[in-house]
Every structure is written in structure tokens, then in C-alpha cells.
Amino acid sequence: MLKKLKLRPKFFLSLVGISIIPLVFISLFNYFHTKVELKESTVANLRVINDSRVAHINQFIQLRQEQAKELAGTYVIRQIDPQGANTPRTVQTLQNDIESIYSEIKKTPRSDYQDIDVSSSISNISVWDIHGNIIANTNRLLIGRKMPFKFLNILYSKGTYFLGFEKDSLTNEKFLTILEGVRNWQTGEYSGVVFLKSHANVLDEITASRKGLGKTGETYIVNRSGLMITESRFVKDAILNLNVKTEAIDFCFSGTEKDPPEVYKNYKGEIVLGVQKYLPDQKWCVVTEISAEEAFDPVTAFRNRIFVVSGCLILLILFLVHVAGLAFVRPILQIRDASFKVARGNYEVTTSVDSEDELFDLSRSFNQMTKVLGSTTAQLKEKNVILEKQKEELKKLNELKSEFVSMVSHELRTPMAIIKGSLSQLGDETLENTKEIKSRLITISLKNIKRLTEMINNLLDLSKIEAGKIELNRQNVNVVSVLKEVCQAFEIKAKESKIEIRYRASSDEINACIDRDKIIQVFINLVGNAIKFTAKGFIEVSAEDKEDHVLCMVEDSGPGISKEDLQKVFGKFQQFGHKAVSDPSIKGTGLGLSISKGLVELHGGTIWLESEVGVGTKFMFIFPKEVS
């Protein structure tokens, strides 16, 4: 599940889990442990109280039984006839005795047990004969009445019988009645019963003592019928009215050896802690209970405190985790966002983590990486642009090369065709080739072989120039001497064509560091062209000292070049003018000007021309005196 979460909730949940789960565990453990301990101590306390109440009750009942026994043992009562044949005199004496005993008891209170007033609690003393007739009673009105006889049999076997608890519904007085068998003093036979009825309010007094029982604790007694026989702390008029059906009472009367219930619902349905004691003689159950709410009040308060403290702690933890999470996650998110931007090509992004931990290192190295990436990308872009340009140039060059190859092959085909045609005819013996024809064909062939050779040489020169493979043999040269040499070289040819060739220089000595042969080659190409095309007039070669440069010129009075052809002059295999066509002897290779341009440029110079149709053409080139 954690895998699917983002970093922040993952971090948050992890920290919260780590800190809050133990806290909750410890709190709950403490709470339950304390509750159990409290329960045990409360139950122990209740047991002490219950035991003390039971002891009171036992003591009280025992006292009554002793009184009954004492009465039954008196001489007068033991005079009763076992057959019930009591004389009026005996009865009268008995009545007198009982009354005197009763008044005696009333007069001299015996306070054998703590604060319980025993004497005042005797309500009635009665003596029965063996037939159940009341023969003496402290209440004279009752004498002669017949009492139920069912107890006698029990008395014969047990001697004493705890008759039980009763309540006068009119006066609301509560009583305990005890029967004690009477034996005849002579025969030892059962001859009657002493009936002792005492006020039982003392039971309420015993149970009403709520020392150590707080606000909700109480002790009460339940008889065998499940009715409460003491006052309830909460229910009015409970005595012999309130039926107590609780787990505790069931357990009490079941007589099992099991562990007694300690927490259960009381007669009001409230959860209580309680202990019980069964009084077998009376068949009573003495119960001491306290409401769980009160008993657990300290632990509840403890729990509430834990809740409050834990709640505060959890809030604090959440806040701290949130803050800590932000502190941890923010730089990571920052770097992540920055990396998104970088991925989109924004290399201006920087992250600023203001800590000195590993995240700071990460941020710093990320920034460095971005910077390097940015500059590398920029360089790559620049290089790409350059490469693209170079690619275009190469493409153009390649096209030019293809064009050039095509041009070369085209130019080579014509002399080859001439040679092949000549040789074919010469070699065909079926043809009648005259001597004159043979000689003409051979001459033409040789001329064209020369033309081919020249063309190939020029091509090689041009290729070397263009490939930068020509090394200039620079020397200090007087350009004026070059002019003279060129003029001399063309003197005869010029004379044949009836053209004046002359030179002009701005001074006698114009020195420059140049390759003499190459510059002469340029002049020869230019002057050679001029002679080809000029029918009459002049050709002038000149040089001018232009401080650190030398400006050279070849001017003719030829037909000039049309404006559209001016563009093509320095191109390869370009030939112009009618004269060139009509006279096969001056047919060139069309490469001379390309070579001249290359050579001038090798010297760091430039070449250009001015021409006017019908006036003449002026080729000019300028180059630096020294190597730059």
C-alpha cells in the first residue's frame, strides 16, 4: 500500500505509525493494567467490608439464640409438662416469670456487641406447650392462641430453629424470630417451645454503615426467596418487596465452588463490583457492592488523562511530523520539480536547499549537473548548427563535384572523339586514304592529344589548388621584372596578331614576397586570353604599388564580355566569344581563369574584372606584399 503513495504521505504515515502506535499501545496497556489492579483492590476492600458486616450479623443472631437458649433453660419454663397437662398455677407462674424476665431484660440493657442495643430489641417472648398452644406471652392478649405446629418436629431434631425474618405490614416493624425447644427438667422430653421475637432494625443499622463504600456502595441481605430484607440505598421500601435477581445471588444460593462473579449487573441493571457471603443457618446472602463507575473512577480519570495527554501528544507528533516531513520532502520535491523543468529543456533552473546535509549535496550536484547539461546542450546545438551548415556546404560541394565530373567527362569526350575518329579512318584499309588525308588526320590527332594533356594538367592544377595542396615558393620578387618577362613571352604572338603589347609600372621596383612562377602563370593565362579574343589594338600589363599591396592589371581592347557572361568568367570550362569557336587553334581548356583565381587567392589576394562590350576588358588582381 505504501508503494502507491507519494513521498510526503508515505513519510507522514511512516513517522506517525512509528511514533503513535507505541504511544497508543503503552497507554492502553497502562489503562487496562491499572483497571485490573484497581478492580482487584476494590474487590478485596469490598470483601473486608462484607466480612465485617457478616460478622456483625452473625454476632447479632448468635446473641438472640443465646437469649432464647437461656430462656428455655430457666427452671420455671422447664416445668412445662411434656403431655401439655399444665396446671393453671404453673401457667400463671410462667407468665409472671416471663414478664419479670422481659422487664428485667428491658431494665438492664446488655450491650455485648458494640453499639447494638440488644435489650431494647426484644419485642415479644412467648411460651408454647407441646400442642402449640400459647401458654405464656409478654403480650397477654395472645395467650390461648394456637400457633402453627410444623416447627416442633424440627425442634426435636435440632433444638434451635431460626424461624426467620418478618415484617409487620401495618407498623413496618421488622422482626427476627427464633424458636428454642424446651425439655422437661425431670424427664428431659420436649415439652414446649420458647418463642423469641426481636426487632430486626439492627440489621439495617449494620448494613447501613457505608464506611469505605463511597457514594454508590451498599451492603444488603437477600433471603432464600430472593427478596431483599434490608433497606436499599437506592430503592425505597425494598424490604421483602425487592426481588434481587442477579448473577451474584444466583451464585450465592447455588452453593458451587466456582469463582464468584466480581463484575456483574446489580438489581438496578447497573454494572457493579461486588462480593457475596452465604449464611447457611439463615439461608441469607449478604452482598456488598459498589458501582463499577465509581470503583473505576480513578482509572477512568486516569484514562481520560491519558486520552487528553495522548491526544495532545498525537497532535504535537502530527505537527512535528508534518514540519519534519516538509523539511525532508520539500528539497526533494524542489529537485524533482527542477528536474521536470530540465527535462523540458529549461537549463536555467537552480534549486536552493538551505541545509547542510546530503540533500544540500544533492541539490548542489544537481545544479552543477544542470549547468553542465545546459552548456553541453548549448554547445551541441551550436555544433549542430555548424554541422548542418557544413552538411549543406558538403552537399553543395558534392553537387558541384558531380557537375564538375560531368563537365570534365564532357570536355574530354570531344578530343577523344576526334582522335578515335581519325584513328578509325586511318586504320580502315578498305578506305582510300590519300597521303594528304593521312597527314591531316595525324596532325589533328596529335593536336588533340596535346589538348587532352593540357586539359588534364590544368585539371590537376585546379584540383591541387582547390585541395590546398599547392605550396607557394615565396621569394622577394620585383613585380616589374615579371611584367617584362610576360611581355617578352607574348611578343612574337602579339606581333603575329598585329597587336601592341606593353607594360606599365608605378615605379621601377615593386617588391613583394610571392611565388614568381605562379604569378607569371596568372599573367600568362590572362594575357593568353586577351590575345585570343583581341583582333586589333593593344594589350597592357601593369603593376601599381599600393603601400602594402600590389595591384596588377591586364587590359585589352578586345570585344568585351557581355554582362550575363561576366558572372561565369571564373567558372570551370567556360568559354565565350565567337572568335574562340571559329579558330580551332586557340581553343582553350576553359580552366585558365579558374586556375588564375585560385593562384591569386593562394597569395591572399583577390581577382576581378571590368568589361564593356566593344571597348575592352580589364582584369585586375591585388595581393599583399608580405605574408599576413
Added chain:
Amino acid sequence: MYKILIIEDDVDLATVLQMNLVSKGFDVFVAHDAIQGTASAHQKKPDLIILDINLPAGGGLSILNNVKASVNTKMIPIIILSGSDDEKLIHDVLHGGVEDYIKKPYDLEDLCTRINHILHIEK
């Protein structure tokens, strides 16, 4: 005797070709540029024209168009003789009504065979 007009700017080639064809028994005229060539085609009424494509003063194509456009000359068969490797050009001229296309350097026997074929000469 069949009349053949050679229109070729290279004087040497024109001369050699002329000598070749004369030796093969043709009556041969030579022109060196487009203007001369067109004029010769009209004046001499050759039986066949051998035409170079790269010509000064108008170029071979202008002659071709001119000859094929004129009622008097449009029936004259034309063989193109060229050093060009331009395939588009070759394609264009072959579809422009010329009879054949021969690349320089020509083979004399082959050239004669083609001329004979065009002129329906049986050897």
C-alpha cells in the same frame, strides 16, 4: 549521293567527322554554330543532319526546334552527337523528334550503320 550536314562547334571534330563520312561516300557540309547550321539546313537541304547539342549562338536545341518547325526541313532526319551525360537532355531530344542519339566518342562503323539504317541504304 546522300548529303549530310554536320553542325559541330569543335572545328577539329567537325573536320575529322567530315573526312570520315566523305571517305564513306557521303556528300558532307559543315557548320560550326546554330546560325550557320540553321541556314545550311535550309539552303543545302541535306538528307541527314548530325547535330551537336552544346553549340554557341543558340545551342543545338534551337536548331532542332527550328528544323522540325519548318515545313521544308521537318522531314530531315537528325542524329544527335553529344558528349553530355545529362540523361534528362537525352530523353528530351529523343522525344523531340530526332532519329538517333550517339555519344562521343563515336564508333565510325556504328555511326555509318545507323546513318545507312535511317537513310534506308542497303549495303
